[in-house]
Every structure is written in structure tokens, then in C-alpha cells.
Amino acid sequence: MKFFQVKTVEETFQLISEMVTPITETIRKPLFEALHFVLAEDIVVREHVPNFRRSSVDGYAVKARDTFGSSENMPGFLTVSGEVKMGQEPPRGLQAGEAMYVPTGGMLPEGSDAVIMIEHCEDISGLLNLYRQVAPGENVISIGEDLKKGEILLAKGTKLRSQEIGALASQGITEVSVWRKPVIGYLSSGDEIVPMEAPSLELGEVRDINAATVGALVAEWGLDFIYGGIVRDSREELEQRTRDLLDRTDCLILSGGSSVGTKDYSVEVIDSLGAPGVYVHGISIKPGKPTILATANHKPIIGLPGHPASAMIIFHLFGKAVIDTLRSVKMNHLKLTYAKVTKNIPSSPGRTDYIRVRLFEEDNEWYAEPILGKSGLISTLVKSEGMIEIASESEGVHKGDQVPVTLFQ
Amino acid sequence: MKFFQVKTVEETFQLISEMVTPITETIRKPLFEALHFVLAEDIVVREHVPNFRRSSVDGYAVKARDTFGSSENMPGFLTVSGEVKMGQEPPRGLQAGEAMYVPTGGMLPEGSDAVIMIEHCEDISGLLNLYRQVAPGENVISIGEDLKKGEILLAKGTKLRSQEIGALASQGITEVSVWRKPVIGYLSSGDEIVPMEAPSLELGEVRDINAATVGALVAEWGLDFIYGGIVRDSREELEQRTRDLLDRTDCLILSGGSSVGTKDYSVEVIDSLGAPGVYVHGISIKPGKPTILATANHKPIIGLPGHPASAMIIFHLFGKAVIDTLRSVKMNHLKLTYAKVTKNIPSSPGRTDYIRVRLFEEDNEWYAEPILGKSGLISTLVKSEGMIEIASESEGVHKGDQVPVTLFQ
Numbered sequence: 170m171k172f173f174q175v176k177t178v179e180e181t182f183q184l185i186s187e188m189v190t191p192i193t194e195t196i197r198k199p200l201f202e203a204l205h206f207v208l209a210e211d212i213v214v215r216e217h218v219p220n221f222r223r224s225s226v227d228g229y230a231v232k233a234r235d236t237f238g239s240s241e242n243m244p245g246f247l248t249v250s251g252e253v254k255m256g257q258e259p260p261r262g263l264q265a266g267e268a269m270y271v272p273t274g275g276m277l278p279e280g281s282d283a284v285i286m287i288e289h290c291e292d293i294s295g296l297l298n299l300y301r302q303v304a305p306g307e308n309v310i311s312i313g314e315d316l317k318k319g320e321i322l323l324a325k326g327t328k329l330r331s332q333e334i335g336a337l338a339s340q341g342i343t344e345v346s347v348w349r350k351p352v353i354g355y356l357s358s359g360d361e362i363v364p365m366e367a368p369s370l371e372l373g374e375v376r377d378i379n380a381a382t383v384g385a386l387v388a389e390w391g392l393d394f395i396y397g398g399i400v401r402d403s404r405e406e407l408e409q410r411t412r413d414l415l416d417r418t419d420c421l422i423l424s425g426g427s428s429v430g431t432k433d434y435s436v437e438v439i440d441s442l443g444a445p446g447v448y449v450h451g452i453s454i455k456p457g458k459p460t461i462l463a464t465a466n467h468k469p470i471i472g473l474p475g476h477p478a479s480a481m482i483i484f485h486l487f488g489k490a491v492i493d494t495l496r497s498v499k500m501n502h503l504k505l506t507y508a509k510v511t512k513n514i515p516s517s518p519g520r521t522d523y524i525r526v527r528l529f530e531e532d533n534e535w536y537a538e539p540i541l542g543k544s545g546l547i548s549t550l551v552k553s554e555g556m557i558e559i560a561s562e563s564e565g566v567h568k569g570d571q572v573p574v575t576l577f578q
Numbered sequence: 579m580k581f582f583q584v585k586t587v588e589e590t591f592q593l594i595s596e597m598v599t600p601i602t603e604t605i606r607k608p609l610f611e612a613l614h615f616v617l618a619e620d621i622v623v624r625e626h627v628p629n630f631r632r633s634s635v636d637g638y639a640v641k642a643r644d645t646f647g648s649s650e651n652m653p654g655f656l657t658v659s660g661e662v663k664m665g666q667e668p669p670r671g672l673q674a675g676e677a678m679y680v681p682t683g684g685m686l687p688e689g690s691d692a693v694i695m696i697e698h699c700e701d702i703s704g705l706l707n708l709y710r711q712v713a714p715g716e717n718v719i720s721i722g723e724d725l726k727k728g729e730i731l732l733a734k735g736t737k738l739r740s741q742e743i744g745a746l747a748s749q750g751i752t753e754v755s756v757w758r759k760p761v762i763g764y765l766s767s768g769d770e771i772v773p774m775e776a777p778s779l780e781l782g783e784v785r786d787i788n789a790a791t792v793g794a795l796v797a798e799w800g801l802d803f804i805y806g807g808i809v810r811d812s813r814e815e816l817e818q819r820t821r822d823l824l825d826r827t828d829c830l831i832l833s834g835g836s837s838v839g840t841k842d843y844s845v846e847v848i849d850s851l852g853a854p855g856v857y858v859h860g861i862s863i864k865p866g867k868p869t870i871l872a873t874a875n876h877k878p879i880i881g882l883p884g885h886p887a888s889a890m891i892i893f894h895l896f897g898k899a900v901i902d903t904l905r906s907v908k909m910n911h912l913k914l915t916y917a918k919v920t921k922n923i924p925s926s927p928g929r930t931d932y933i934r935v936r937l938f939e940e941d942n943e944w945y946a947e948p949i950l951g952k953s954g955l956i957s958t959l960v961k962s963e964g965m966i967e968i969a970s971e972s973e974g975v976h977k978g979d980q981v982p983v984t985l986f987q
Contacts, residue, residue: 200774200790201790201793201794201797204794204797204798205798216778216779218956218957219784220779220781221781221782225885225952254769255768255769255770255782255811256768256769256770256771256782256783257769257770257782258781258782273884273885274768274770274784274884274885275770275782276781276782310952310955314952314955315955315956315957316956316957322960323960330794330798330986331790331791331792331794331795331798331890331986332791332890332956332959332960332962332986333960334790334791334793334794335787335788335790335791335794335886335890335956335959336956336957336959336960337790338774338785338786338787338789338790338791339784339785339787339886339956340785341774341775341776341777341778341779341785343774343775359664359665359683360663360664360665360666361664361665361666361683361684362665365609365747365750365752366750366752367750368750369625369750370625370629370750372629372630372667372685373630373664373665373666373667373684373685374665375628375683375748376747376748376749376750377747378744378747378748379744380747381609381610381740381743381744381746381747382740382741382743382744382747383740384610384743385610385613385739385740385743385744386740388610388613389613389614389739389740402664475682475683476634476682476683477744477748481740481741481744505939506915506916506944507915507916507942507943507944530914533916533980533982534916535915535916543634543719543723546719546723546724547627547724547725547741547744547745547748548627548724548725548745550741550744550745551731551732551741551742551745553741571942573942577739577740577741
């Protein structure tokens, strides 16, 4: 067995970025199903948006110079020469001295260069009284002002949010090439673990809580989850079933069996699944020290600690990093906010501590109240909305310190 | 037609909370499908978690007083009296002077009251050398320490995140009673709107971009979306199709037709769908002034402005508030962060301005860089990650001001 030094949090993230290779298989997705997928192609603007000069208000298309000098006290006058209908070309061009009604989004007639809002003029029997002047281009969206033909609309690697879906729709693009999402497999190991539907527990037994939290997080991230069940403490069975599940998935999560206990062959089993094998065995972090990270034939494997809260925190941090890298999603820095801590939190130098916190708002600031409790307690997670990191070189944080918070959501 | 005064943002949110009634129909959901639903029942803890005294470390169960005074220089000694196996009851109780190996999560033997970590002792041929002392309760998770039988585990109204799913699994609860999620219907109106799959555009036409952005947001929020298509500018057809779609859904979104233009009968149609009818027609906000909010026979209706960016901003703010109220979800305050603006942004008093921003991090602080552009431009949304609000009484914000940011995600 290889010898491992416990890694720091920074080293672990660095190793993940080096050891996890993104899935390169692309699929075509209809636009309505492409939300949260990552583009595998550059999308170029095919048509100017808008492809005609549009009014951004309800008003009258005019030649701006015809309005110069008009004011409440000295109104200007123009002849109303008809109306532009939505979705139609204007009935005629605009001559000097004329104004033509145009609704919001309507097309400007040839010869006009600005729109005066209906609030700033009055049509009195076909004579438009102007109560202010407008500048050339005012209230007009010019051709290509939103999107210019030939420009990159969305670059390869863009994660599609609702606005990107809208931008694609604006181009009539109803199918895109995206990277296939990974399928995540999960297996629990341990003689004490029973299925979560077990109606009652024998002494010493616990239900497979991690399957529920990990499965829910995978679903929240929009990925498919294959539950591989529970493996009793048997090296042969563990090896067989991890191999089988790894074959059917892109990433394998193993829960339990990662402590330095008597039954600690899971690291050997994980290491045997394929090259290059285990690259992290132990992180200087609390909770979650006995975490394992491995790669077997380009597929990542994550060994989570058995304690439910530790498992969830580790999966939130390193599981997410592994899976995001696998699916070419940039780390979402928006899951981070800043808050002031409400109490002193001491910490031991030499390891990174993750402290669960409840967040509340007061006077336009966020406050983070630590939820204390042993790492095994799922109740601490139910009470919390995020976690703060106390860096390994630090001896803790002081009441009132501004700290970054990773959000659970 | 009723007479409406333009409402402020605060009045609008207040009216939404008064006028939208949550769906009270409950359904049973299997745990694995219950993520992001809202509990329609209190869940009581059925069994203590843990239901036995567990070790939180790999070590030896001891009587704490047997370890008192032990140190590196003056080790104590105990007789190793066997081993606890995971998921099994200990082979015997612990007598004074004895220690028993117990793995992380293992059950403590009768008579023990603490666990000494393997790092702090050494088993030399059955004689355990203790290099430190432990306090009673140290490294022990006591019965019910995580969850106590009879306590409320999760209160009615709780939105189920992954940790709540885990807490339910810990109790063997595999099905819960939740509120049915609303089904959202959407209809576009306007002679200029063509289906998004239209391969090319005639002059004056635009694709139904709002269907894409609104549909994607509804999917992101985990709800079903029914696309009702495009209605030409005909009052009869609009009335017929809104009625039909409202019958099949819990909430109706209408895009376009809400400007004070010549074809502005949509507010009358919406008002005719049922009592009490329209309660907001116009909000003192930029972009998005011509927004309509109504309730017809307990179903909310939202009239969005036609401009894609305005429509998305309005739907993010007020559409989300309506839908969250409908599904009994508390407003998610975590979608808010604080950032310093990078430039002065002037604003007209008397209306609330929403400015799209790009966020970046520097020196443990968030900065918000305004993305400027006319409200119709979808490209401004693609470039932005959130929006800041400039309150109606304010004349703008100054470079360096700390402001709240609503996140797009």
C-alpha cells in the first residue's frame, strides 16, 4: 500500500484540478432541456437582434431635428402621418414635418431617427404638439444593438442559465451541442448500515443516511444518481460491487470504511480499481479527515467519511469540485457570501475547520451564527444554511470578523 | 375599467402577500422525489438518533476515571478486554481497569463512559498504555444527542433540502406529505411575436424569447411549465385562450400587451377572468413599469412587459414572489449578497431602478460592476450575474457604496 501524507484543503483542490479529466462526450439537446448543461461549441450570432430599428417606447417616430427647441412653453408641431402596426412594416417613410405613431417594439419608418414618448406630446386632430425635444437615436434600439451578426453569442464552456436559453431562442436556435452530464454511483459499506426504509433498528445499526443526502445533492445539481446499495464488511464483495458500479457510472461515491480502523481495506480496494489510483488519503480538515480521492481509468472515486454531517460537508466541498470539473462547470463563486461571525470560534492550527452557521440579516449586513455540535450530527446541518472555513494557519475567528460563507443550497 | 395608480416595489410585494393564497392540496411523495417540496405536516422524531451510545472516533472505550493522570511522561495502563464490532453489541460490559477497542460509530460497552483515541494510546500485547487522560463523555455521542424522540424534527412549512432528506432518512421515513407544486402556464401575445423555432424573421418580427427565459426559470425552480403558444392581437382570441390555459394551470404568465399602447386590452381581459381581478397595473420601477398582477378565482396572473430583459427581471422579482407564496416557500434570503459598486450610478427619484451587474471578488470582498444597456437587451442579462436595487427615494449610488445584490441563478 502506498504511503500517504495528509493533504491540506488547498492541496486537495489543486490535486482535483490535476487528476479529474472533464467528460468530452457531447450530445445534442433541445433548447428546453439544455438548462444547466455546458456548451460544447461556440455559438455565433446568426442574425442581428433586433433585425430592424425598434422603438423602445410607445410614441411617435420623428426626425429629431424637427423637435429641436420644443418645450412645454413653446410646443413644436408635426403632422401625424399614420401609424406603425406591431409586427408589420411601416405604411410609408417619414418626411420632414411628419410624425408617425409607433408602439413599443414597433419598427421605425424610413427617414425617422428618434421616438418621442406619448407622455411628451399630444395628438390634436392629426396635429402632434411636442412638449419637449428628442435627440437622434433617443428611444430607438438600432439594428444589432443587442446582438451583432458574426459575434460570439455564447462561448464553449458556458453553463446555460435562463438568460442564455433566451439568447439562444432569440437566434432561433432550438438545439445545442453540450457535454454529457456525468452519472453518479453511490455505495455504502459497513456492517452497521441498514437500508433507510428499515422500519426499526437493532442496537448498533444506523440507516443509510448518506445515500439520502448525497443522492439529494446529486439531484439538486441536476445529475442522475445510481444507488448501489449497502456492502457488508467483506473485501471481496466490496471489490466486486465497486467494480460493477464503476463500470455503469462516471464517478463513484463510497460512504463509510474510510477511517483508520480495523476494517480499513476500502482504500486498498479503491486503489485496485485502476490507474493511477488513490491520490488523497486524509485531509487536514475537521470534520472529514478520513476522506479518500482516487482516479481509476479516468473515472473519479470519492471515499466519504461515514458520519452523516462530515459526509455531507466533504461532498459539498470536494465532491462538488470533482463533479464540476468532470462536467466542465467553473466553480460557482456565487455560492459564496460574506458575513460577520457572532461569537469567537477557536480552532486548532494545522487543520482547516468547517463550522456550520445559521445566517441572518441585520442593518444591511449578514451575520453568521455558529451551530456547534459533534460532526456526526445531522441535526446541526438541518439548523444551518452554510459553513465558514477557518484556515489551517489560523487559531480561530473573532466575534465581528468578516468571513466567507459557502452556502448550502 | 378600474383606475390604477402605479405602485411602488414595496406596495407590490405587500399586495402579493395579501392577494396570493398558497395551494393547500397535499400529496404524498417518496423521499427521493421530495427534494425542494414544502412539508405539509410536522415530522416528529420517532426514534432517538443515535439509539445507542456511539464512539465518534477509532479508539478504546474506557472508564474516564481510569485514565485520570495519564500523560506522555506518566502513561496509565489498562487491560484490553476485547473488541466491539461495527453494527454489533459489545461482547461484554467493561470492568474497572479495562479498555475495549471500539471503531468510529461503534457501540460503547456497558460500564464505559469515554473513548480514548488510538492516537493517544498503544496496545502492547494486551496492555493498553495511555498517553493522556479523557473526560467523561469524551468522544462519545450519547443516545438522542442528535435527535430526541418526540421532538419536532421538521416543522410544517420546511422546504426540503438535502440535509432534511437525510434527517428524514435517519428516521426511516421514506414518504412525506407535501404541498402540491403549482403548474405554471405561459402565453405570449402580440402580432410581432413568432415561434422561437422560426428559421428566419420577416421585418418587424421577433421570436418568443420570453417563453424561453420564463420557461427556463420555472424549470430551475423545479416546477412544471405549460407553453400556451402565441396569441395574435385579437381580444376575443386572447380572452378564450387565457381562460383555457388558466383552467389547466395554477398560475398564468402573459407576456407582452401590457404597455399603454393602442392594443392595450390585455389588462381588461385579465380583469375579466375572475374576481377580484387586477390589483397592480404599473409599478414605479425601471425596467418593467407596465407590469400587471391579478388574481382570478384564487389563481394568480402575471402580465409581463414584452421586452426580454424587462420580462426576466420582473419575473425574477415579482413572478418568484407570487410563485413562492403560492407554494408556501419562504422568500429565499440567501439569494442576496452584498457588494461594492465600481462606479457611480445615477437614478431618478420616484422609481426603483434595477441595474444588472457582473460580480467579481477582490481581497475578500464582492464588487458589482454595472452592465449598462437598454432594457430590451437580452445581451445585458447574459453578461450579468445579478442585479442591484436603487430605492425610489434615492438619486443613485456612489462608487464604493455597499449594496445588496439579488443573484440570477
